[in-house]
Amino acid sequence: MIIHVQITEQPLAGKYPEQIFDAPISVEDWTWVKFEDENYNEFYGQFRGAPYSVAVSSKYATCYVLTGNYLYEIDCNNPTDYIAHDFWDLGHTLRNFTVTPNGDPIFSDDYTIFTIEGTLSQQQEINPPIDLDMIQFKHWDNQLLHISAEEFIIGKPVALILDANTMKIRFK
Incomplete structure (x- = not known):
């Protein structure tokens, strides 16, 4: 389960596991986020959009990544399960x-x-x-x-x- 997240720079290729969190509309900017689970295992995620903020809600077991174009909701127990919300959809x-x-x-x-x-x-x-x-x-x-x-x-x-x-x- 993901317990900690932070916006970071792109890691050295191959040093850590990486996952691309894609979204339906292509943008130039990308955000890199370092994830850590309860066993201190780390992996990095790449998100479309300029970096704004990240946080984990233990109450909802959800990690949120806010970029300049999207809000990503990531399941803390299964990080491959995520939704990229376009701001138009959110209102x-x-x-x-x-x-x-x-x-x-x-x-x-x-x-x-x-x-x-x-x-x-x-x-x-x-x-x-x-x-x-x-x-x-x-x-x-x-x-x-x-x-x-x-x-x-x-x-x-x-x-x-x-x-x-x-x-x-x-x-x-």
Whole structure:
């Protein structure tokens, strides 16, 4: 089972097992990801699209790889079982992705933040106190996700915190 992932550079050819995670539409950029299982075995994956972020949700036994063109959902128990979601299919151009300490995936496009209940078709928007633009997930501090954004239309920078326990967003 995959327990750890990280975006990396292309490994030396033949040094590690490699798998190509292809997608239906060809793009120029590629992302390399190093996977590690519970026995510390490593392998590398190659994904279409520029690198954005990766994380493992232990709650759903799913590894997520977000590139500039696709969101890949990979079964942690069987990495050859994966789905490449085109942003058109999702209804969002995803910009950010993270997993809460409890294993809940959190996504955002430029304007909305949402979580899912098991599958991407079951999206639940997390409403901020104001309308946002240019959302960026920064870092976790225990159960608190620090977020920077701009107030929609006005362009004023704002700092927010999402509490993973309550799934509520407040000003920092």
